[in-house]
Amino acid sequence: MTFVNWINKLIVARIRRDAQPVLVGDEIIVKGARFALKDATDIVAYERDIYAGSLICLLLSFADKKLINVNQEDACWNDLVTALDRLALTKPGSSEWIPQVISGVQKTPMPLRSRAGSEVEGNI
Numbered sequence: 001m002t003f004v005n006w007i008n009k010l011i012v013a014r015i016r017r018d019a020q021p022v023l024v025g026d027e028i029i030v031k032g033a034r035f036a037l038k039d040a041t042d043i044v045a046y047e048r049d050i051y052a053g054s055l056i057c058l059l060l061s062f063a064d065k066k067l068i069n070v071n072q073e074d075a076c077w078n079d080l081v082t083a084l085d086r087l088a089l090t091k092p093g094s095s096e097w098i099p100q101v102i103s104g105v106q107k108t109p110m111p112l113r114s115r116a117g118s119e120v121e122g123n124i
Contacts, residue, residue: 023076
């Protein structure tokens with residue numbers, strides 16, 4: 001592990017130490033609360049700059065205004081992206097949106113799922 005990777009892991013761990021998301025089946029669990037992925041009202045992909053690089057992140061919102069932020073450093077990242085593709089919850093699929101976010105083509109947060117009538121409170 002390079003020094004830069006080590007610093008990034010420390011920064012991300014400090015930011016996220018209280019609420020590490022876990023994926024069990026088709027549910028994401030944060031601080032003991034369970035949320036079915038199919039119940040997500042909005043899913044947004046974006047890039048977050050950190051000390052020496054950037055992270056791909058997903059913001060999932062639910063009807064009760066709960067927001068869950070997951071990034072590629074989280075242990076559940078690959079399983080979450082796979083589950084979203086398998087359940088067809090995002091348009092486009094991860095094979096399209098991940099390269100767009102990484103390349104910088106998408107300069108603003110990229111909506112991947114939006115249900116009519118949902119409102120997301122809070123900022124990314």
